[in-house]
Amino acid sequence: MYEFKKIEEKWQKYWEDNQTFKVSNDTDKKPYYILVEFPYPSGSGLHVGHVRSYTAQDALARLKRMQGYNVLYPMGWDAFGAPAEQYAIKNHIHPKDAVQKNIKTFKKQMQRLGFSFDWSREFSTTDPNYYKWTQWQFLQFYKHNMAYKATIPVNWCPNCKTVLSNEDAAGGVCERCGGYVVQKEKSQWMLKMSKYAEDLLEGLKDTNFHEKVKLGQINWIGKSTGAEVEFKIDGTNKTFKVFTTRCDTLFGATYCVLSPEHKYIDEITTEEHKKEVNLYKEECSKKSELERTELNKNKTGVFTGAYAINPVNNKKIPIWISDYVLATYGTGAIMAVPAHDTRDYEFAKKFNLEIIPVLEGGNIEKEAYTEDGLHINSDFINGLNKTDAINKMLSWLEEHKCGKKQVNYKMRDWIFSRQRFWGEPIPMIYCDECGWQPVDEADLPLLLPDVAEYEPTDTGESPLAKITDWVNTTCPKCGKKAKRETDTMPNWAGSSWYFLRFMDPHNDKEFASMDAMKYWNRVDWYNGGMEHTARHLLYARFWVQMLYNMNLVPKKEMIWTRVSHGMVLGANNEKMSKSKGNVINPDDIVDEYGADTLRLYEMFMGDYEQDVPWSTDSLKGCKRFIDKIIRLKEKVVNENNYSKDLEIIINKTIKKVEHDILNMSYNTAVSSLMILANNYDDKDKITKKDYEVLLTLLNPIAPHITEQLNEELGNKPIVNSTWPTYDEDKTIDEYIEIGIQVNGKLRGTIIVNKDEEKEVLQQKALENDNVKKHLLDKEIVKIITIPNRIVNIVIK
């Protein structure tokens, strides 16, 4: 009788007692670093979605180990952040304690699933020994001029009482609570991410990310090449710049628009327009980003009374203000070409502004309009195509010193301050005399105070501001009284470099030694959710590139392959959630069916990269398969060679399982093992070696039961053995069934020797009774014969 509970516990204990998965940095073995995104240890425990990706990478890790690699497969906790803080506030406990409890649950759940993590390297981002180095790295960024404080309008969530990054407030909605975000002026720590835009783009060449992942990064960076054009303001000696990707349409620019926040507005607005302009500016400042974008079909704006001079034809064109021009992109000002830009067109129509087409085919209104016509109404670029016109215009602008080629990026600097308690304190001190001063590195970690009060304030200050004992300190430079920065770092900080720490997690001299990082080289295989492939990956790459430029890491790109998994949905095909009542708890499944069954099912359930609904029926099918594996043991006879008639299928299966696990086709790896087991089942007896190879191939996915059965054969543990090899010549059947088509339609099949001569194939095809029927009274035009594949007879 096989009691999976006892068996699974036994082997989990064996791995723990023997420290089977503990890896050393000090070995000649080739390194292989497999990383899964470390989870946020929420109160609801491990999700079956976690089980899917952890099992997949576990299978890869176990396979690679058997192939002789020194495999680093670590696990840790990304435990700072709002949910833990809010949970703690609600339940009147310290977030530290809540986190500790959740980590314990998560870890236990993971261990029950038999993941081969090296637990000796475990850490949490909330450990002072870890965040000491997050703070230390921030100080390096500060010292290298990559961190600065700026007063900027920020996204403020009145509900969560915190600043949100542009990313966290996408669409004007708070990512955490879903409420509307408003704009608020605040002094914030920033990281100069925009400076790295080009490097982050370039660096993608040194990665093996999936194309779609690279695209996500490229879109986020948002590079666009165009020109900066300088416009004189009529009657003054002032100028302002606009950014455009279509400087070739300059002859069609009939007005300019400044964003409501543009610094020149007050100076250029004429007396009679002042009132109107000020009113409009005020209106805009009250609008949240959401309102501004929501109303994007209905353009608003006011005239300043001022005029700009179009440099190419010296025409006076009016300067307007409108919030459809964003202050944060380009120069915060545009030239408007209403004939060829939808937004400018809408605006011009509404306010009766001039529209001059400068491209053949009329203006944007016309149905057959294309934006790539030849130039008209454009003096020296008439008749040119887009590319030529842009180039000619660029040299004209440079010659006349009123413009130049310019590259712009959507990506902005990273707002690095959060007004929360539960994050890494930013290690900076403000002194009235010396300004901002970094905390002495020797004083790190700068610990979070152990207090009971950490609720957010209404003023927008961090809860830390209320803890005067902590805030009041002395200036590291002059020694006078000073105050600590009370903002903390965003959740993204700790996860931007955790993969480096896993390479050398107990180092108390450095965040990780150069030797350790050189040995492991990089993350070979990084698995995570699609939702993190844009931002987290970008932040992590930025962080690493900054460290690289300070000679603190050996490579500019420390992550090689990035893959992502699909979600496990509820049985009703919807996202699992408590409110929908479709949540599956992995613990319940492990209790009832065992960890091996759950692991096997999650690998078999579907395409790894696609979302898949949960099905308890299918899970039961996987249990049956494991029972079949156990039953097969009764057929084993003590022989140390493959059964002659199983040799081909065994070689085939070794090849396929290996290939599939290395290529994320876990579902077909499982199905090929099922086919092998069915082949065994058809026989009265199988050899010990037949059985061993099946157990070994299944071991990465179902490690407990396979170890148990293998032990009962009297063998040493699979985990210490080597991955079976296959003989390529023996992966092809001796006899092959091939199809015979007549005019592309299947009319029969024949069984032939592998690599049979074309002539023989044709002859046999023509002898087939059903084929003959179709050939009756017909003329054969030609016969296409592809050995080992198909014969197609073309008739008239």
Next chain:
RNA sequence: GCCUAAGUGGCGGAAUAGGUAGACGCACAGGACUUAAAAUCCUGCGAGAUUCAACCCUCGUGUCGGUUCAAGUCCGACCUUAGGCACCA
């Protein structure tokens, strides 16, 4: 609107390089074993026409075209769904 991914039986999904569509599993139906149940084993299982039955035949991978001896796979146009971005000049 833009970008990305995906549309194949009742369901999850297979199908190197264009070469027998539906592997493997689930569900379902019939049967064997059993006093019975569970477990297990055997058979069938895309749709349709025809037949005592089988073979055979027709249609079939979101839609419409195209390329090819041959298309789930390649090309063109479109439709639907999911996810992401969105006044980015």
